[in-house]
Amino acid sequence: MHDISSSPLPVPTSTALSPIIQVEEAAVMLGGRTIWQQVHLSVQPGEFLAILGPNGAGKSTLLKAILGLLPLAAGSITVLGRPAQRGNTVIGYVPQRRHFEADVRVRGRSIVHLGLDGAHWGLPLPLLQRRKAREVAARVQEAIELVGASAYADRPIGELSGGEQQRLLIAQALVKRPRILALDEPLDSLDLRNQQGVAGVIRQISRETGATVLLVAHDVNPILSAVDRVVYVAHGQIAVGRPEEVITTETLSRLYNTPIEVLRASDGRIVVVGQPEEEVSYHAHRLR
Numbered sequence: 001m002h003d004i005s006s007s008p009l010p011v012p013t014s015t016a017l018s019p020i021i022q023v024e025e026a027a028v029m030l031g032g033r034t035i036w037q038q039v040h041l042s043v044q045p046g047e048f049l050a051i052l053g054p055n056g057a058g059k060s061t062l063l064k065a066i067l068g069l070l071p072l073a074a075g076s077i078t079v080l081g082r083p084a085q086r087g088n089t090v091i092g093y094v095p096q097r098r099h100f101e102a103d104v105r106v107r108g109r110s111i112v113h114l115g116l117d118g119a120h121w122g123l124p125l126p127l128l129q130r131r132k133a134r135e136v137a138a139r140v141q142e143a144i145e146l147v148g149a150s151a152y153a154d155r156p157i158g159e160l161s162g163g164e165q166q167r168l169l170i171a172q173a174l175v176k177r178p179r180i181l182a183l184d185e186p187l188d189s190l191d192l193r194n195q196q197g198v199a200g201v202i203r204q205i206s207r208e209t210g211a212t213v214l215l216v217a218h219d220v221n222p223i224l225s226a227v228d229r230v231v232y233v234a235h236g237q238i239a240v241g242r243p244e245e246v247i248t249t250e251t252l253s254r255l256y257n258t259p260i261e262v263l264r265a266s267d268g269r270i271v272v273v274g275q276p277e278e279e280v281s282y283h284a285h286r287l288r
């Protein structure tokens, strides 16, 4: 992590538990540009982390690096003690901005079913196949119930609201009973009521299953009561800590290297004033 002043940005506190995700001095370059560097992050099992920051800061990039979908330019990332790698079944992933058009007739239940990897269920004999089918159906139903989607899981997904679709996509990520849920802006384009509903479902799943949650969001407010810590990505670096440690005038001004004001509304909502958009040129490092 970059030290941009004499007093450092909040850093993750170390605890006795072994971390489920460990990021050490990591950097990612895309298109010849350093997106972030010197990132250190230690995530404990069952933690609920919000990944925040302006557009283009590198929030999705952080999730993708943990998923092993992007190579690191420096440092290391381990998940359950093993190097981050593509296809890791301990992580359930919902990518950014997925939604279904009105004419998609596939049932929600079938969408959830797609989250199961057939290889795990490849039993050859007819008797075993019947047992397999019952087990698969039970797994799918379990995930649907976890997100509270039983009432509409058998309707065509294109007919469902954004919030209902989002719940079923989370169920698809849950169906393999992952230890980590990586959700890229699951609250994006939902109205406030649905944001709170989906956020509540994710918090409940985390508590019931013990899953670690990494949730990319633009606004911390709908998830403020659920999050343990926030990871604030800006200006090619990150600040990590409890919301009241990180989302402060002092820390964000230091992170952005420009005056930022953080206000608390009377209802407890956090308002960040003066947050600049990411300047692509700020941390550009052209490849030679």
Ligand SMILES: Nc1ncnc2c1ncn2[C@@H]1O[C@H](COP(=O)(O)OP(=O)(O)OP(=O)(O)O)[C@@H](O)[C@H]1O
Pocket: 030, 031, 035, 053, 054, 055, 056, 057, 058, 059, 060, 061, 062, 280
């Ligand atoms: N494959 C790529 N090649 C080059 N640049 C890329 C690539 N993928 C992403 N980028 C750039 O990396 C930066 C970080 O992207 P990322 O999607 O991680 O941002 P973000 O913080 O998730 O943004 P948003 O809030 O808008 O979704 C952006 O400037 C983006 O244009």
